[in-house]
Amino acid sequence: MTLARFLPRLALALLLVAAAAWVAVHRDRIDLATLDGWLGSLGLWAPVGYIALYALATVALVPGVVFSLAGGALFGPFWGSILNLMGGTLGATLAFLAARYIGGDWAGASSRLYDWSRFSPIFC
Secondary structure, eight states: HHHHHHHHHOOOOOOOOHHHHHHHTTTTGGGHHHHHHHTTTTGGHHHHHHHHHHHHHHTTTTOHHHHHHHHHHOOOHHHHHHHHHHHHHHHHHHHHHHHHHHHHHHHHHHHHSSOOGHHHHHHH
């Protein structure tokens, strides 16, 4: 892997580790009152902000139950469920894409080391 391909991947990996470390250190700041105050300041954009925050929290390894309960409390059971679903799906997609970007070459190289020919009757 060239340096030009390695450095952005390293930067993304370090950013994800830093986000997870920040969450671990500041876990007492993640509560319903803080979310309500921040989302209240967004006005009509509160649902979009909640989805974005839920997605980023999923990538940063924040426990999902915090945001799932907050979504129901802030937006009601119906809209909270819809927004939780959208935020969780977006977060899982972002986490998958980040993992694929960071470790895709390694996974591809390690899968070529194994002889997959014995599984050809299953896959063909």
